[in-house]
Amino acid sequence: MLRSVTGLLLVLTVAACSEPELPNHLRSVKEAGKLTAGIEYAPSRYEYGPQGPRGFDYTLIAGFADYLGVELALIPYYDDHSLNAALAGSDIDLIVSSDAGSQALSADMVSGPAYAGTAWAFSARLDDSLRSAVFDYFATLRQQRVVAKMQNEWLTPATPLQEADIPAFILAAAGKITALKEQFSAYDSDANWTLLAAFAWQLNQWEDAGETAGAVEQLLILHEKIPSRIPAAERMMMTLAAWRTGLTHLEDCRELTSRQGGNNDRWLDVKQRYPLLAVKDVYRHLDYGYADGADTVRFTENIQQYATTLETLSEKD
Incomplete structure (x- = not known):
């Protein structure tokens, strides 16, 4: 009896060791060295300024890429429908969109952090590892009141545009x-x-x-x-x-x-x-x-x- 139990344990151990490793979204991003994100183009959130890409949402997603130690590849979209549809493909890791987009999440999408009229979302086909890392990142930012400071910086009314000189x-x-x-x-x-x-x-x-x-x-x-x-x-x-x-x-x-x-x-x-x-x-x-x-x-x-x-x-x- 003891021998049979020992043999069963040995079989189970070998079987467990030989099982294929489950997909891990976060690990895949880190191994690729690149985070690919779809982002909604909107003034003060993601736009091209005199010094290149800038904005509230851009700063946060760029900070998350730095947090992971990977390169950021941003793909701009100009409406929620196109942005949400992009996530159905296999080449986008996450999207950053307006709340209007997050309220219309399909069954194939899961929500991430939401703040100041913006929400991040992920494909429901993938595991939660990258999404969990995003929540950890935002927890750190909120502890340091970074998001509140950035909101004051980016979302306060800008100086009125001057007439053409x-x-x-x-x-x-x-x-x-x-x-x-x-x-x-x-x-x-x-x-x-x-x-x-x-x-x-x-x-x-x-x-x-x-x-x-x-x-x-x-x-x-x-x-x-x-x-x-x-x-x-x-x-x-x-x-x-x-x-x-x-x-x-x-x-x-x-x-x-x-x-x-x-x-x-x-x-x-x-x-x-x-x-x-x-x-x-x-x-x-x-x-x-x-x-x-x-x-x-x-x-x-x-x-x-x-x-x-x-x-x-x-x-x-």
């Missing part, structure tokens, strides 16, 4: 028209080169060619999200508005334009409604709530003025 722009563009035309005509887009150059000037005054290229590429990716039926010039202005405030707020404004009898494919009609996104009696009836629409209008008008100036300078060059 045309004299300074003309001075900076002097002698560069041919080079600017070559640089910004090289992009595969129906966008006028003057608008792309003006956008880059508004962004960082052409100070960093690498950051400018990255920002323009992101802008053109966003451009593809705007309905192609809209005429090119109108479509580009809507793209710029979406860059400043987010695609979801552009869609809110286009819906509001339609409700009020305007043409939601015409930029002039949509632009007139943008300031209403800051009016409580209006934005509380919209899907994505408040946005500083007046700032968005100023942003697009500045770029339009810079582009018009470039066109005039180009004719004289």
